[in-house]
Amino acid sequence: MNFSATALRFDPALPWWAIAALAVLALLVAGFALWRGLRGWAWRGLAGLAAALALAGPALEMGSRAGLSDIVILLDDRSASQSLPGRSAQTDAALQSLETQIGALPDTELRRVTVGDDDDGTLLGAAISRAIAAEPAARLAGVIALTDGRLHDQAMLPAGAPAPVHVLLSGQPEDWDRRLVIEEAPAFGMIDQEVTIRLRVEDQGAVPADVEGQPATLRISIDGEDEQVFSVPPGVSVQMPLRLTHAGQNTVQIGFDAPDSDTVELTDRNNAAAIAINGVRDRLRVLLVSGEPHAGERTWRNLLKSDAAVDLIHFTILRPPDKSDGVPVDELALIAFPTRELFLERIDDFDLIIFDRYSVQGILPPDYYMNILRYVQQGGALLIAAGPEFASVESLSLSPLGAILPARPTGRVIDQPFRPVLSDDGQRHPVTSGLPGAPSEENEGWGRWLRMVEVTPDADAQVVMTGVDDRPLLVMDREGEGRVALLASDQVWLWGRGFEGGGPQLELLRRIAHWSMKEPELEEETLLADISHGLQLHLTRRTMQSTAGPVQITLPDGSVQEVPLTEDGPGRFTADWTAPEPGLYQLRDGDLRRVLALGPSAPREFEQTVASGDQLAPLAEATGGAVMSLSDGIPDLRSVPEGRRAHGRGVAGDWIAITARDAATVTGLERRPLLPGWVWLALIAGLILAGWLAEGRRGGGRSPMTEGAGAA
Incomplete structure (x- = not known):
């Protein structure tokens, strides 16, 4: 879209204060001539003003401008929690619909931003801030985020945006989840002395009636042995005493059985945890x-x-x-x-x-x-x-x-x-x-x-x-x-x-x-696992046998992988292996078992799994946007003038809007003087001559009032 515009601009030959002084002087001279009754006062004043205007350098500026398209940012949250049942399909459908609607709007561009997994969780706040900062504020028409609302960098969210920010939440109203929360756990403990772990079982979301208030069957074991079973009511902090039996790392595995309900919880990835406690001897x-x-x-x-x-x-x-040496006992x-x-x-x-x-x-x-x-x-x-x-x-x-x-x-x-x-x-x-x-x-x-x-x-x-x-x-x-x-x-x-x-x-x-x-x-028969970088494991199997392995590794999803070992010296076999994701891993070779927690037992995305817009609602409210659930349907997309309401409910359902920005950029510019210099000179000279001629008529310039008085 191209259009042209003409405007008056000035290119002064003298400072503006000098030009203004000349104009004021011309007005004073004209006023003095009027007071004296001179016929040419008006012509003199116009001549002075014309001189001042000529020095101001008036020019016509003719520019051609091209309209710029509006920009809409579409954020697609693909973190681990978005892979929970039904959410991926729900997000894909909304993404396809919004892309089609945005593509149908005239002069509108789409910017896709995908947010994936990170070691620190879902960094949606940083992604929104970077996406907004990367676009010109004058062209940004709206931000739409497809997410479950669970982010781990809320402090990075911007306080506002130059356009509405809309949040479309995945998930269903009946979603619920039961999770294990470790409130306090020691890093060290004395061997053969009790250590205490404080934990609780927490229910979230729309908890079914047949599960609400029912205790969880909690199972605790150290290094995969001697499992203890407890009944723990949800929402109550309990202290679990444990006794460490050996020096070095003691891996405490804690988990509970999935609740028995017709409505299945969102995930069981947060139903277990592993805590590494180093056993030390007092002396x-x-x-x-x-x-x-x-x-x-x-x-x-x-x-x-x-x-x-x-x-x-x-x-x-x-x-x-x-021994008999004759020394009395009391003298020894x-x-x-x-x-x-x-x-x-x-x-x-x-x-x-x-x-x-x-x-x-x-x-x-x-x-x-x-x-x-x-x-x-x-x-x-x-x-x-x-x-x-x-x-x-x-x-x-x-x-x-x-x-x-x-x-x-x-x-x-x-x-x-x-x-x-x-x-x-x-x-x-x-x-x-x-x-x-x-x-x-x-x-x-x-x-x-x-x-x-x-x-x-x-x-x-x-x-x-x-x-x-x-x-x-x-x-x-x-x-x-x-x-x-x-x-x-x-x-x-x-x-x-x-x-x-x-x-x-x-x-x-x-x-x-x-x-x-x-x-x-x-120990002559042992299975060791050192976590080197992130999810990388260095496995060491010490044995008195001539062969060892392979090591069977049970992944968090229950699948099993076998890792072959390579001899690294007499009685020593090693292997390097990279885990596919954070979580609890069980290692086994014969009767030897190890339990490892790579990263958190459950990734941060699974700590809070029920969709919620509480963290993003302040940003949406500050920008005039809306927080809506995709379970209620995919909202229609509109374009409204700036300053108008950007969301609402119509006959066909909910709608959200982007703000038309009408931004443009200059493609060409031409400047021409209002009058050539010789025309200004002729105009000023003509005005001065007209004033002189007017003053020289009828008696050297008496005023008509004076002539009338003499005749009388």
């Missing part, structure tokens, strides 16, 4: 009993005392009951060994008991050994650092503890140098695999030890290090719920002294101790 409590002073005794003590997280109680048997400066308190009354307070070169000397009665056996079978840890006494008649293997030891002595002590090496199991076991300086083709290995006890391992025990002629040196086993380890030598301290190059003494002893105390990273 590791270790009891170290040394049967006699020896060169390696301080090795254990220094190791355990160097760890600030360890509470160590250490006793050394300096004077066994059978020795602390009595509190055997009853340690091994009967407070044994369960310890995480690990270490017997270092301890022999059966009558200090502990058989009942105390039986209590230690019970302690191990119920989850305790026992470590034996054996010397020559283990091959004697005073060996711990001959006590009741022999029933849980992973190996039996043959009675032979081998006194010859040897280099400790890793067995096949040792190369896979996390306690010994990857120890620095391990023997290889390029490396001779660690420094030698000088003595070991010959032992015969149990059939189900794991021999992870060997000594002379591949005889078992470090043997590990599980007993009931507990752990038992046997180091068949008292020469580990030679590594600490750097003998023949030494070895990883502290690292080995630390790993043995922490394996005994069930540290997750030292």
